Amino acid sequence: MADILIVGGGTAGVVLASRLHQNKPELSILLIEAGPDVTNHAHISNPAEAAFLHGSDLDWMYMTAPQKHLNGLPRYNCAIKGLSGGTIINTGGWIRGDALDYDEWAKQVNDPRWSYNGLLPYFKRSEHHFDPNADPAQHGFDGPMHTASISSSGRKFPLRDTILKLWSHLGLKYVLDANNGHPQGIAELVENWRDGKRQIASSVYPLDGVKVLTDTLVRRILLGSENVAEGVELANGEKHMIKPDGQVIVSAGAYRTPQLLQLSGIGDPAQLSQRGIETSVNLPEVGKNLHDHLMLFRYWKLRHPEKGLALGSPSFSGPNFEKGGPVDWLVTAPIPTAPLKAAIEKDEGPVSDDHALLKGPRSHLEMNLLYAAVAAETQGLQIPLDGNSIMTYYMGCLPTSRGSITLASSDPAAQPVIDPNYYATETDKHVMREGFRMHTRLMYDTPEGKELVVEEHTPPGLPTLGLDASDEQIDERIKFGGSTVFHPGGTAAMGSVVDGSLKVKGVQRLRVVDASVIPQPLASHYQVAVYAIAEQAADIILSELA
Numbered sequence: 001m002a003d004i005l006i007v008g009g010g011t012a013g014v015v016l017a018s019r020l021h022q023n024k025p026e027l028s029i030l031l032i033e034a035g036p037d038v039t040n041h042a043h044i045s046n047p048a049e050a051a052f053l054h055g056s057d058l059d060w061m062y063m064t065a066p067q068k069h070l071n072g073l074p075r076y077n078c079a080i081k082g083l084s085g086g087t088i089i090n091t092g093g094w095i096r097g098d099a100l101d102y103d104e105w106a107k108q109v110n111d112p113r114w115s116y117n118g119l120l121p122y123f124k125r126s127e128h129h130f131d132p133n134a135d136p137a138q139h140g141f142d143g144p145m146h147t148a149s150i151s152s153s154g155r156k157f158p159l160r161d162t163i164l165k166l167w168s169h170l171g172l173k174y175v176l177d178a179n180n181g182h183p184q185g186i187a188e189l190v191e192n193w194r195d196g197k198r199q200i201a202s203s204v205y206p207l208d209g210v211k212v213l214t215d216t217l218v219r220r221i222l223l224g225s226e227n228v229a230e231g232v233e234l235a236n237g238e239k240h241m242i243k244p245d246g247q248v249i250v251s252a253g254a255y256r257t258p259q260l261l262q263l264s265g266i267g268d269p270a271q272l273s274q275r276g277i278e279t280s281v282n283l284p285e286v287g288k289n290l291h292d293h294l295m296l297f298r299y300w301k302l303r304h305p306e307k308g309l310a311l312g313s314p315s316f317s318g319p320n321f322e323k324g325g326p327v328d329w330l331v332t333a334p335i336p337t338a339p340l341k342a343a344i345e346k347d348e349g350p351v352s353d354d355h356a357l358l359k360g361p362r363s364h365l366e367m368n369l370l371y372a373a374v375a376a377e378t379q380g381l382q383i384p385l386d387g388n389s390i391m392t393y394y395m396g397c398l399p400t401s402r403g404s405i406t407l408a409s410s411d412p413a414a415q416p417v418i419d420p421n422y423y424a425t426e427t428d429k430h431v432m433r434e435g436f437r438m439h440t441r442l443m444y445d446t447p448e449g450k451e452l453v454v455e456e457h458t459p460p461g462l463p464t465l466g467l468d469a470s471d472e473q474i475d476e477r478i479k480f481g482g483s484t485v486f487h488p489g490g491t492a493a494m495g496s497v498v499d500g501s502l503k504v505k506g507v508q509r510l511r512v513v514d515a516s517v518i519p520q521p522l523a524s525h526y527q528v529a530v531y532a533i534a535e536q537a538a539d540i541i542l543s544e545l546a
């Protein structure tokens with residue numbers, strides 16, 4: 001019998017197990033992960049080989065439900081099955097995001113522990129910041145996760161200065177440190193490759209002293225009388241129990257955590273009964289509120305590829321180029337509020353200037369430009385990696401579209417119905433159109449853009465779009481090529497499903513600790529937030545045990 005039983009050895013599960021053990025070695029901790037231990041896997045260490053993991057046996061290979069607002073087609077949404085979860089495949093962006101988003105989260109749940117300042121000690125605790133002279137009020141220097149910037153890794157790409165000038169046409173400033181809660185502007189991308197190698201969660205948060213079961217799928221949480229969690233049942237029928245004063249923690253990620261709660265009879269009675277599951281806890285919000293970032297890739301033909309400006313060109317080489325992505329800048333931008341307000345009002349009716357998306361200004365768009373042309377098939381294009389083309393990318397950071405996770409069957413091995421409901425609101429359409437127009441203007445209407453590219457590679461069957469593209473034409477492009485940035489969250493949201501201490505409402509001895517608890521989107525990529533959530537969860541649990 002365990003003191004602490006954690007379901008899901010992904011990013012959050014590993015951090016939590018490791019920290020609880022480090023601080024209280026006498027606890028018996030059982031961590032159960034559906035996938036394998038990947039420590040010696042061939043394609044883990046080299047970030048460039050992550051592409052081999054898509055579609056592999058480490059990939060849950062989720063397909064969403066047909067997306068009503070994306071031409072009725074489903075989307076591939078990768079999630080990883082393996083000890084360390086998403087950190088096995090993620091692209092290494094170490095992006096804390098905007099303090100205002102965390103403050104909105106804390107306000108929504110009325111709990112300052114989840115504000116930016118509430119999470120700051122945990123951002124710092126997870127981090128080994130690359131610059132020893134950075135602000136110690138904002139950064140940690142002894143944490144397990146080593147970060148690196150473009151400069152600190154020694155990369156100097158040929159287009160660095162040109163692209164800085166290009167982005168500055170958006171009226172944005174250069175920002176020395178975007179990971180201090182104030183990211184708006186143009187900053188060097190920060191990644192968590194250590195000397196060019198991936199650090200999966202379990203390699204930096206040791207699990208010695210934690211009992212780990214890999215290749216083990218959990219079917220459901222066992223609830224006793226008065227809805228007290230007592231343990232879990234595995235897909236093979238075995239049971240693992242907790243001590244009478246122990247607890248079960250679900251860290252199965254934003255797709256599987258709600259599925260597991262639902263399989264355990266915690267959810268919406270009407271939906272559960274459709275799958276023959278008796279409701280133990282009437283908690284209709286389980287699986288609702290799925291939010292995810294939608295992004296669009298665009299591809300551009302270089303005017304002077306012979307200068308060796310992009311990956312694939314024999315002359316695109318320099319010291320340390322392989323130590324991270326072929327990119328210099330990460331750009332975070334607000335958009336003008338008056339037209340945004342008009343879009344919000346189409347969705348919500350009259351709103352005041354105090355509306356959360358209008359105040360701030362919030363970080364509505366994230367953008368970057370890569371010296372490479374990869375994944376062009378997402379836009380129906382075949383572009384060789386020969387140095388002739390580059391790509392841009394942008395995502396809507398604060399989408400208002402919400403989707404859901406529901407059970408497709410009572411089989412724990414079956415994927416749930418994942419319906420992110422992308423691009424459903426006028427607000428999201430407006431933000432994504434703004435991003436599209438910004439990129440078009442940069443490329444076709446600035447001296448640097450005109451010198452940089454000849455034209456865009458247009459997806460087959462769609463019109464070439466210039467400065468005069470209409471809303472409808474841009475929508476057509478996004479409906480065709482929009483896809484996830486792999487940031488699902490919110491499906492066991494704090495406030496509705498769990499409380500500020502991460503306890504599932506209506507159940508005793510049961511918590512959720514992973515991206516599912518993030519109640520609303522953050523203008524970031526979610527690993528930094530998930531590391532901090534798990535770090536804070538460990539402190540909350542330890543304080544109760546003390």
Ligand SMILES: Cc1cc2nc3c(=O)[nH]c(=O)nc-3n(C[C@H](O)[C@H](O)[C@H](O)COP(=O)(O)OP(=O)(O)OC[C@H]3O[C@@H](n4cnc5c(N)ncnc54)[C@H](O)[C@@H]3O)c2cc1C
Binds near residue numbers: 528
């Ligand atoms: C392709 C890709 C690229 C990404 N790039 C970035 C990036 O560059 N920067 C960034 O910040 N973020 C990135 N992310 C997102 C980030 O990795 C995730 O937000 C983060 O890993 C989520 O952590 P989690 O603990 O919530 O879930 P996960 O890390 O997904 O962990 C959940 C774990 O639970 C296990 N599990 C599920 N169900 C069961 C069950 N029934 N029984 C037992 N185990 C179970 C799973 O196998 C998995 O290991 C990326 C994600 C992907 C997929």
